[in-house]
Structures are given as C-alpha cells and as structure tokens.
Amino acid sequence: YVISSTLGFVILIGLLDIFYINPFGISSWWYKGLLFVICMLASVFIFGGLVVGIWHLWGRSATREECEDDRMRMLQDNETAAHKDQSSQQNLASSTNTYYGSRPDFKEIFGCVSEKWGRVDAGVIVCGPPPLQSSVATE
Secondary structure, eight states: OHHHHHHHHHHHHHHHIIIIIHHHTOOOHHHHHHHHHHHHHHIIIIIIHHHHHHHHHHHHHHHHHHHHHHHHHHHHHHHHHHHHOOSHHHHHHHTSSOOSSSOOOHHHHHHHHHHHTTSOOOOOOOOSOHHHHHHHHHO
C-alpha cells in the first residue's frame, strides 16, 4: 500500500511537472503546494485504493475456496455414512447436518467464518449446558 501510493505520487508529480507546470510556466509557490497536496491525496486514493481493492478480492476468493473445500469434504463424509446405513430413516438422518452424541467442530466453523470476514473475531450466542457453553467460549 505504501509503496504503491509513493510510486503513484512520484508518477503524478512527474506528469504534472511535464504536462502542466513547465509548459504553462507556473511559478506561484502556493499554487504548486496546492497541486502537491492534490497529487498526494490522489495517489493515496487511486493507487493505494487499487492495492487495497485487489487485496480484498484476493482474500475473499481464497476464503471462499477453503470454505467450499470444507463443505465438500463434509458432504462426502455424510455420503459415505449414508451408504453404510441401509434403512430409510438412517439415510434421512445422515443426509442432514444433525449429529447425535457428538459436537460440531467449533474450531473449523469459527475459523471458516473468521476467514470469510477477514480474520475477525466471531461472536456467538450459545444456549445449552455449561460444558457446551465453555467449549464454545474456548474456541
């Protein structure tokens, strides 16, 4: 961000000097200072903004791919479990995300949510027994 803004500033000042200040003979110090400040702001917003935008899009696509890979792996695990159980009730129960006798992997779920929103802390409202609340709070 800093490097792109600095390079953008140097490029804008150079272009301004070549195409505006020298050809029109600008010599007022206050006017050159105003143009200098405008070039500074433009370089931060244009060149720096471009870097931040690309960085944001790259992070979103990488997070989306990781979450989709996790979902596909969970679906494949559910499908193999469904093939093992032959009764229709067992197949129906295993095709949903309801797990009896075990807890979901909170670390994986919260990590995926945190990655999706840019490595932020995920807040969760928990209702259940105290051991469940403490395990969710720990993650």
